Amino acid sequence: MRSQPSLVIFAIFVGITLIVTYWASGQSTTSRGFYTAHRRIGGLQNGWAIAGDYMSAASFLGITGLVAFYGFDGFMYSVGWLVAYLAVLFLVAEQLRNTGKYTMADLISFRLRGRGVRAIAAVSTLAITLFYMIAQMVGSGLIVNLLLPQFPDFVAIGVVGVLMLVYVLFGGMLATTWVQIIKAGLLLVTAIGLSLLVMGHFNFSLGQFLNAATKVPIAGTPTNLLRPGLLYHGPLGAWNLISLGLALVLGTAGLPHILMRFFTVPTAKAARTSVAWAMVLVGAFYLTTSFMGLGAATIVGQDHIGKRMYAGQAIQYIAHHPEQQRALDAQLIHDGFVVPVANSNLAAPLLAGNLGGPLLTAFVAAVAFATILAVVAGLTITASSAFAHDIWFNLVRNGKGDETEHLFVARATAVVVGALAIALSIALRGFNVAFLVGLAFAVAASANVPVILLSLSWRRFSRGGAIAGMLSGLISALALIAISPVAMGTHAIFPLDNPGLVSIPIGLAGAVIGTLVARDSSSEQMFDQLQVRATTGLGAEV
Amino acid sequence: MAARRRFVIPATVFFIVFYLALPVSVGFAPQFMSRAVIGPLTLAYCFALAQFAMAWILLALYLWRARSFDLQAARIRHRATREIKA
Numbered sequence A: 001m002r003s004q005p006s007l008v009i010f011a012i013f014v015g016i017t018l019i020v021t022y023w024a025s026g027q028s029t030t031s032r033g034f035y036t037a038h039r040r041i042g043g044l045q046n047g048w049a050i051a052g053d054y055m056s057a058a059s060f061l062g063i064t065g066l067v068a069f070y071g072f073d074g075f076m077y078s079v080g081w082l083v084a085y086l087a088v089l090f091l092v093a094e095q096l097r098n099t100g101k102y103t104m105a106d107l108i109s110f111r112l113r114g115r116g117v118r119a120i121a122a123v124s125t126l127a128i129t130l131f132y133m134i135a136q137m138v139g140s141g142l143i144v145n146l147l148l149p150q151f152p153d154f155v156a157i158g159v160v161g162v163l164m165l166v167y168v169l170f171g172g173m174l175a176t177t178w179v180q181i182i183k184a185g186l187l188l189v190t191a192i193g194l195s196l197l198v199m200g201h202f203n204f205s206l207g208q209f210l211n212a213a214t215k216v217p218i219a220g221t222p223t224n225l226l227r228p229g230l231l232y233h234g235p236l237g238a239w240n241l242i243s244l245g246l247a248l249v250l251g252t253a254g255l256p257h258i259l260m261r262f263f264t265v266p267t268a269k270a271a272r273t274s275v276a277w278a279m280v281l282v283g284a285f286y287l288t289t290s291f292m293g294l295g296a297a298t299i300v301g302q303d304h305i306g307k308r309m310y311a312g313q314a315i316q317y318i319a320h321h322p323e324q325q326r327a328l329d330a331q332l333i334h335d336g337f338v339v340p341v342a343n344s345n346l347a348a349p350l351l352a353g354n355l356g357g358p359l360l361t362a363f364v365a366a367v368a369f370a371t372i373l374a375v376v377a378g379l380t381i382t383a384s385s386a387f388a389h390d391i392w393f394n395l396v397r398n399g400k401g402d403e404t405e406h407l408f409v410a411r412a413t414a415v416v417v418g419a420l421a422i423a424l425s426i427a428l429r430g431f432n433v434a435f436l437v438g439l440a441f442a443v444a445a446s447a448n449v450p451v452i453l454l455s456l457s458w459r460r461f462s463r464g465g466a467i468a469g470m471l472s473g474l475i476s477a478l479a480l481i482a483i484s485p486v487a488m489g490t491h492a493i494f495p496l497d498n499p500g501l502v503s504i505p506i507g508l509a510g511a512v513i514g515t516l517v518a519r520d521s522s523s524e525q526m527f528d529q530l531q532v533r534a535t536t537g538l539g540a541e542v
Numbered sequence B: 001m002a003a004r005r006r007f008v009i010p011a012t013v014f015f016i017v018f019y020l021a022l023p024v025s026v027g028f029a030p031q032f033m034s035r036a037v038i039g040p041l042t043l044a045y046c047f048a049l050a051q052f053a054m055a056w057i058l059l060a061l062y063l064w065r066a067r068s069f070d071l072q073a074a075r076i077r078h079r080a081t082r083e084i085k086a
Helices: A003-025 A029-039 A045-055 A058-071 A074-099 A103-110 A114-149 A151-199 A206-214 A235-252 A256-263 A270-299 A313-320 A320-334 A345-394 A401-429 A433-457 A463-483 A487-492 A501-519 A521-536 B002-028 B043-085
Strands: A216-218 A221-223 B037-038
Touching: A003 A151, A003 A345, A029 A151, A029 A256, A029 A345, A029 A401, A045 A151, A045 A256, A045 A270, A045 A320, A045 A345, A058 A074, A058 A114, A058 A270, A058 A345, A074 A103, A074 A235, A074 A256, A074 A270, A074 A433, A074 B002, A103 A256, A103 A433, A114 A151, A114 A256, A114 A345, A114 A401, A114 A433, A114 A463, A151 A206, A151 A270, A151 A345, A151 A401, A151 A487, A206 A216, A206 A270, A221 A501, A235 A256, A235 A270, A235 A433, A235 B002, A256 A345, A270 A345, A270 B043, A345 A401, A345 B043, A433 A463, A433 A501, A433 A521, A463 A487, A463 A501, A521 B043, B002 B043, B037 B043
Parallel strands: none
Antiparallel strands: A216 A221
């Protein structure tokens, strides 16, 4: 019964975005229109779209939950994800707009003319977008599982998958952009509204609110959530924090779906304006995670957020017999199952329910679903460009082939990637979502960022360096996660949850050593040309 | 180009050091960072909020400086197009 308002609100969002898609479909008839919306998106619009592309379910549900459970330590994510935009602003946004055409690989292979460089750049793009996409879609399954238990989670994954394909196939980048803008507006209004309701609960007294946050009962003892150390403690905790911080701050500058947004604006100046708007919007949003998270901890209380997740029939059972939870856990352990841990992702919707009743919960759930949808649409079009433009058009067809073929391959790739993501997400249901997002950020920071930076700034940087850098970053990030506590639990060989602290230097070292081993005179000759084009925009794609 | 680099390189070094100071101080001196400084707000939380201020201030500074980079870039583009025509 409770699910109906949620479905209605979500249906309204889908209706509006489908109208936008229909309108945009007439303008996506060329590959330039399909990938970049004819580079006619303004700086302000692109800023909103970047914010919409970036603020994922991990940001909204994930961080709110982390702050509700671990206070300050959860807020560290918010800080890292905002500061990351300084790296985007200073190091990549304008340069990328001036040197690239459709993809990140365009920037790297501008001076490093080699098939190998482009192929590996495209593979790393595909790997990052796929990990990220699966994380989002598994997340959508979780939300539906928790909020609308009468639907199985693969229905949610299927709905998200089909809708994202409709946006991308028919509306291309223009529709994707507007879906992201609408969603960013919705999410920001929701977050600010919830924060105001939290403050209203404390009579708009910041002192009262913070005082309540210093004595939140956790397992019976009052705990100060404003203190650090609830999630990361001891020397290992410190190194975990540093490693995570590095990956968050550098990873954003290597996330292909964010980088791709800079090809949709007309000039480098508009690229800069869009980062500026994105920083204002994203920053405002991340500030509200403190209010929502601490609000959920103080108003709802952790004991009520910590609803556990079960699969299939167990959900129904526990919904009707909450007092049986302990017995069910014991039985599951006895039968050799891993007992699900308390799930913090529900903090935001539960807070909404507590402050505004079931209608507000429904609204927040629908916004969370819309959030996921906008992010996966951006990811799909990015993956499609990496395959169709980099691998098919540039490598397989050597730059030959006409518009019709290019567009057909782009759309076909979107379908294949979408279908693959749906299938993998259904197969990986119940997989740790944070683990997959961690993979995406670690690979982006370790494989892409060193190579992007060196190709923009180091004259001697060579093809060999780019290949060695991307491969060593990609492989070390994947390998270290595979032997980390996230994948192996207590038997982990590598002690840190996030591999950034080790894999980013490995990626950088790979790039430097590769360059020193294999010199590349054509790359050195092209360096000045790249510098001029990157900073002045002379000869940039229009 | 050089003017842009003169701003961007020190600014990048500054924000990375300023940012990493947060996990380092919180990770290795949790007791010190747990002291309440403004009402119940801890030093750690104040430092985290200062990161927001830092990001927005650096953004504003860069936007302000970038106007002169744009002028220079436009001048270079203009000269280059004239030379190509000539």
